[in-house]
Amino acid sequence: MNAPSLTEAASLPLREARQPSSKVAHFGPEEPLWLDAGRMLSPFQIAYETWGELNADKSNAIYVCHALTGDQYAASTNPVTGRPGWWSSIIGPGKPVDTNRYFIICANVIGSCMGSTGPASTDPATGLPYALNLPVLTIGDMVRAQAMLMDRLGIDQLFAVIGGSMGGMQCLQWTVAYPERVFCALPIAAGARHSSQNIAFHEVGRQAVMADPEWQGGRYIEGGVRPHKGLAVARMAAHVTYLSKAALQRKFGRNLQDREALGFGFEADFQIESYLRHQGSSFVDRFDANAYLYLTRAMDYFDIAADYGGRLADAFSRTKTRFCLVSFSSDWLFPTEESRAVVHALNAAAASVSFVEIETDRGHDSFLLDEPEFYAAMMGFLTSAAKARGLK
Amino acid sequence: MNAPSLTEAASLPLREARQPSSKVAHFGPEEPLWLDAGRMLSPFQIAYETWGELNADKSNAIYVCHALTGDQYAASTNPVTGRPGWWSSIIGPGKPVDTNRYFIICANVIGSCMGSTGPASTDPATGLPYALNLPVLTIGDMVRAQAMLMDRLGIDQLFAVIGGSMGGMQCLQWTVAYPERVFCALPIAAGARHSSQNIAFHEVGRQAVMADPEWQGGRYIEGGVRPHKGLAVARMAAHVTYLSKAALQRKFGRNLQDREALGFGFEADFQIESYLRHQGSSFVDRFDANAYLYLTRAMDYFDIAADYGGRLADAFSRTKTRFCLVSFSSDWLFPTEESRAVVHALNAAAASVSFVEIETDRGHDSFLLDEPEFYAAMMGFLTSAAKARGLK
Numbered sequence: 001m002n003a004p005s006l007t008e009a010a011s012l013p014l015r016e017a018r019q020p021s022s023k024v025a026h027f028g029p030e031e032p033l034w035l036d037a038g039r040m041l042s043p044f045q046i047a048y049e050t051w052g053e054l055n056a057d058k059s060n061a062i063y064v065c066h067a068l069t070g071d072q073y074a075a076s077t078n079p080v081t082g083r084p085g086w087w088s089s090i091i092g093p094g095k096p097v098d099t100n101r102y103f104i105i106c107a108n109v110i111g112s113c114m115g116s117t118g119p120a121s122t123d124p125a126t127g128l129p130y131a132l133n134l135p136v137l138t139i140g141d142m143v144r145a146q147a148m149l150m151d152r153l154g155i156d157q158l159f160a161v162i163g164g165s166m167g168g169m170q171c172l173q174w175t176v177a178y179p180e181r182v183f184c185a186l187p188i189a190a191g192a193r194h195s196s197q198n199i200a201f202h203e204v205g206r207q208a209v210m211a212d213p214e215w216q217g218g219r220y221i222e223g224g225v226r227p228h229k230g231l232a233v234a235r236m237a238a239h240v241t242y243l244s245k246a247a248l249q250r251k252f253g254r255n256l257q258d259r260e261a262l263g264f265g266f267e268a269d270f271q272i273e274s275y276l277r278h279q280g281s282s283f284v285d286r287f288d289a290n291a292y293l294y295l296t297r298a299m300d301y302f303d304i305a306a307d308y309g310g311r312l313a314d315a316f317s318r319t320k321t322r323f324c325l326v327s328f329s330s331d332w333l334f335p336t337e338e339s340r341a342v343v344h345a346l347n348a349a350a351a352s353v354s355f356v357e358i359e360t361d362r363g364h365d366s367f368l369l370d371e372p373e374f375y376a377a378m379m380g381f382l383t384s385a386a387k388a389r390g391l392k
Numbered sequence: 393m394n395a396p397s398l399t400e401a402a403s404l405p406l407r408e409a410r411q412p413s414s415k416v417a418h419f420g421p422e423e424p425l426w427l428d429a430g431r432m433l434s435p436f437q438i439a440y441e442t443w444g445e446l447n448a449d450k451s452n453a454i455y456v457c458h459a460l461t462g463d464q465y466a467a468s469t470n471p472v473t474g475r476p477g478w479w480s481s482i483i484g485p486g487k488p489v490d491t492n493r494y495f496i497i498c499a500n501v502i503g504s505c506m507g508s509t510g511p512a513s514t515d516p517a518t519g520l521p522y523a524l525n526l527p528v529l530t531i532g533d534m535v536r537a538q539a540m541l542m543d544r545l546g547i548d549q550l551f552a553v554i555g556g557s558m559g560g561m562q563c564l565q566w567t568v569a570y571p572e573r574v575f576c577a578l579p580i581a582a583g584a585r586h587s588s589q590n591i592a593f594h595e596v597g598r599q600a601v602m603a604d605p606e607w608q609g610g611r612y613i614e615g616g617v618r619p620h621k622g623l624a625v626a627r628m629a630a631h632v633t634y635l636s637k638a639a640l641q642r643k644f645g646r647n648l649q650d651r652e653a654l655g656f657g658f659e660a661d662f663q664i665e666s667y668l669r670h671q672g673s674s675f676v677d678r679f680d681a682n683a684y685l686y687l688t689r690a691m692d693y694f695d696i697a698a699d700y701g702g703r704l705a706d707a708f709s710r711t712k713t714r715f716c717l718v719s720f721s722s723d724w725l726f727p728t729e730e731s732r733a734v735v736h737a738l739n740a741a742a743a744s745v746s747f748v749e750i751e752t753d754r755g756h757d758s759f760l761l762d763e764p765e766f767y768a769a770m771m772g773f774l775t776s777a778a779k780a781r782g783l784k
Contacts, residue, residue: 036656037656038656132658135656136656136657136658193646194646195637195640195641196637196640196641196643196644196645196646196662196664197632197635197637197640197641199646199662199664199665200628200632200640200664200665200668201629201632203628203660203662203664203665203668203669204625204628204629204632204668206658207624207625207628207669207672208600208603208625210658211600211603211604211621211622211624211625212603213605229603230603232599232603233596233599233600233603233625236592236595236596236599237593237596237629240589240592240593240596243589245587245588245589245724245727248587248588248589248592249587249588249589251588252588253588254585254586254588254591254695262693264428264429264430264527264528265528266524266528266598266602266685266689268595269692270588270591270595270692272588272591272592272595273591273592273595276592276595276596277595277599280599293658297658300661300662301654303646332637332724335637
């Protein structure tokens with residue numbers, strides 16, 4: 001076995017991928033994870049964080065699902081970036097997801113790079129990083145692993161499952177795969193399947209990563225390199241899709257960056273260019289390129305009706321969960337009509353469902369931003385569900 | 393001077409860039425092109441095609457402006473791809489741009505790679521390809537060169553200037569820079585400036601090209617290589633923006649490519665993936681990477697009101713041109729509101745203007761597709777303008 005030699009820049013995320021700062025649940029040979037690919041993953045581990053206290057009858061647990069490039073540090077400082085958690089404005093004492101009231105769990109999805117088993121983890125068969133030898137994973141696999149974590153924590157039924165974007169997909173998957181285990185669900189800025197356009201943008205990103213010669217067929221860790229340039233381009237392309245045309249125009253317009261006039265060159269003349277370049281370069285410092293391939297693939301594969309002959313309502317036929325779907329009016333990645341299609345299917349399945357479209361020009365990323373109406377809707381729904389559940 | 397050594401795949405487009413199959417107008421040291429960058433280009437050449445006959449008083453000439461990756465072969469077979477011209481359904485006997493009636497000119501824009509001077513042309517100062525030593529060009533520079541070509545052909549006033557996308561930008565620029573030389577104008581699927589989102593997508597493409605190590609700081613021709621992978625990724629990202637979400641869903645949806653079930657790998661599972669990969673790989677066989685950088689930059693720099701204190705109506709204050717603007721309802725790159733902003737400015741300048749929004753789900757690329765309503769609008773406008781101009 002070659003000892004991986006790493007550049008300084010690569011070492012922090014990779015250390016976190018293997019020895020996370022958070023809690024870790026290990027699943028040994030006796031507890032394999034059966035995958036949709038028809039293979040199994042074993043051993044594997046899940047890195048997770050919790051906030052608040054689990055009550056005596058274990059009825060106040062909320063599972064928070066993270067998005068593509070998110071992690072378990074929803075409300076804790078991220079050890080790689082040193083920045084506050086990505087939902088620290090939503091999770092906390094007195095906040096919409098109230099840590100005084102609920103016990104909140106957030107785990108890094110399998111396939112990612114913040115401590116749960118993913119392509120940077122060691123393949124027991126070779127002693128080397130899995131790279132592309134890790135089976136391709138699905139949203140179903142992620143949620144199956146999360147259910148095993150809930151078993152480990154002794155939680156039979158979650159009071160709520162909440163998540164935006166890829167987190168919203170997991171949230172829907174929870175309600176379909178484990179209808180008895182989810183009292184209420186809040187899928188945000190998501191849909192029942194990944195659209196053709198969304199697959200297209202993900203494919204652009206994957207091709208950008210794989211075009212980088214430092215990707216080395218996925219075996220860059222052993223080579224002591226990382227496909228920084230390709231991953232940065234992938235992130236830049238994706239980032240444009242997270243914001244609305246109107247918000248980009250409002251925030252950046254055609255404003256120039258640190259200059260009085262056009263430079264007549266290929267440096268970043270416009271603020272939007274230097275903003276995007278920054279998004280690309282800061283992303284590669286915290287994320288693993290192969291994990292990006294695996295997680296985009298999992299989203300592309302998501303189509304919750306596929307196992308039900310394409311009839312979405314049938315997927316929810318056994319549901320007893322109370323739903324609240326949230327969309328954002330300027331989200332063109334997961335437009336309101338995709339949430340509405342889920343609402344219609346839930347109606348057809350006679351489920352309890354409410355639906356809120358938040359008016360905002362901030363696009364898909366609104367679920368990560370301070371949107372008072374969104375917070376109010378979330379808090380109202382959880383409070384009412386908590387009453388129905390008999391929580392204090 | 394090093395003789396450029398080229399791979400087989402690179403040779404056809406490069407030969408065309410230097411010795412085009414079409415007509416060529418050469419402009420020697422006595423006729424430099426003055427550039428917005430404050431520099432001059434000399435010598436330079438313009439490769440162009442014509443169809444139909446110029447009438448005795450030279451009043452029936454129509455100038456067709458091509459889009460980013462278009463060329464002068466609007467209605468002739470493309471010598472590189474062997475395919476029919478990109479507007480062969482629009483230009484021809486009895487077609488909307490009727491070759492029995494009009495004399496039609498289309499020239500490759502400067503900065504491109506089909507025979508007009510661009511980054512692959514030889515820099516007289518070094519004997520090597522210009523690469524990034526070519527000054528950054530603007531839409532204004534392109535149109536100034538086109539006006540010099542009209543001088544050469546002895547055409548004082550064009551009956552019409554027509555173009556879509558980047559061609560629509562040139563069309564607007566013609567009416568502002570040479571108000572007396574354009575009797576009527578048909579800017580299609582364009583706007584008065586490039587939006588922040590559009591700059592963002594172009595920047596993603598440029599970064600993809602420049603991230604490719606075979607780009608070699610732009611000097612790949614001398615190196616005998618070409619940044620195929622980076623340029624293919626750039627094209628894939630751009631191509632997604634040319635189509636609407638609805639059209640992608642209708643055409644490709646989540647259909648699988650040559651397989652019964654998901655492959656659980658990173659090959660092209662979905663038709664949309666293999667379609668995009670094909671778009672990328674066929675593009676690099678016909679286009680020069682540096683030309684892609686220059687032309688995207690020219691579009692980004694386009695802001696017709698900038699020289700008029702941001703007051704778009706002032707840009708048109710001297711206009712006597714009759715305008716017909718065309719937009720497509722599902723075009724999210726140049727949405728209808730951008731054409732409407734031009735219409736409002738023209739109204740404020742008391743210009744003669746009509747405006748048609750074509751209902752279609754086919755997105756920005758609709759201007760290249762068979763859209764009967766679009767053809768009818770174009771033909772109706774030209775026929776009416778021809779009558780006003782006294783053309784037979």
